[in-house]
Amino acid sequence: MGFMAWVRRARTTVAGGGAGGRPLPGLLGGPARTPPDQGLPPDVPTPLSRARLTAWFEEHGYTYFVDSDGDVGGLWRGRLFYFFCFGQRGEILQVRGQWHREFAIERLTEVLEVCNTWNADRLWPKTYARVRDDGMVHVTCEVATDLEHGVTDEQLGQLLHCGLSTATVFFDQLDELYPDPASEAP
Template identity: 70%
Template structure:
């Protein structure tokens, strides 16, 4: 019996029905697609707790409410800027940008440094900035020639932030600034704290 590959294929096909292409699935709405993607991500990444509040713009009132909720004392200065003391260091909370969408937590070390140590302190700030993301560390030289060391954490919140995210950003600015100032305290011990 001669082999006829084409003929045997035709014979095999004759016994089976012609496959019908699958029908196109009905188009899903954006909400259905969102739900399916959320379900897939939850299954793959683990279920996360849903947000309890929606992102909203940051305002001085929200920052003040956070300070009150966490039992921190704060003040509003003559320029309307919100500030407070954290572990004995002065911190300010600024909102910059066209729509006040950039939150900046700026701290100032509680001691001044002599101008003769400016280069040394700049090296410390540069080393810190090279090794760490937060805070940005820098100095300001005042008109009296004294050097003030500053920490800064800035975040663009153009699309708003919920309360938990705001709390995390404020704690980040305060705690990382304090870590930097603690490192300065170790480097430059306070003469009043040491034995004569």
């Protein structure tokens, strides 16, 4: 059976209330529930949405917030992360993290070298430095994935974990290269 035939079959099964009329399992094997407006079992790729992101955070007990623009964010190990749905239909997932400290502009060249070395050696995350209006340098990581054809709950969880964990590895490297002077005894 081809993939599209399988999807049609799955939709028919869901429309009938699931196998044997029982409720279908919810996101990531959690309590019995169906994703909002989806009506499909969790192993069928469905469109990305902010609601699915927040459901994943709730499922895993993560604290998150939704800002005034409707963007989802949270703190992981003291670092700010945002989870964006970009694209015409919100089909591109981007996990973007920012290191919790900043650099003086005089260190821009060496910070760019650290980012470029990382980017040359690894696929994820993309790292870069930005100079803000106040002249301070901020370091950011991004992992972006085009999910035009949908994403299963398991795949979504894997992508979120990858975005968070790979950025954390890079930020930990920055912590080692540039120790926080306030954390050391005088």
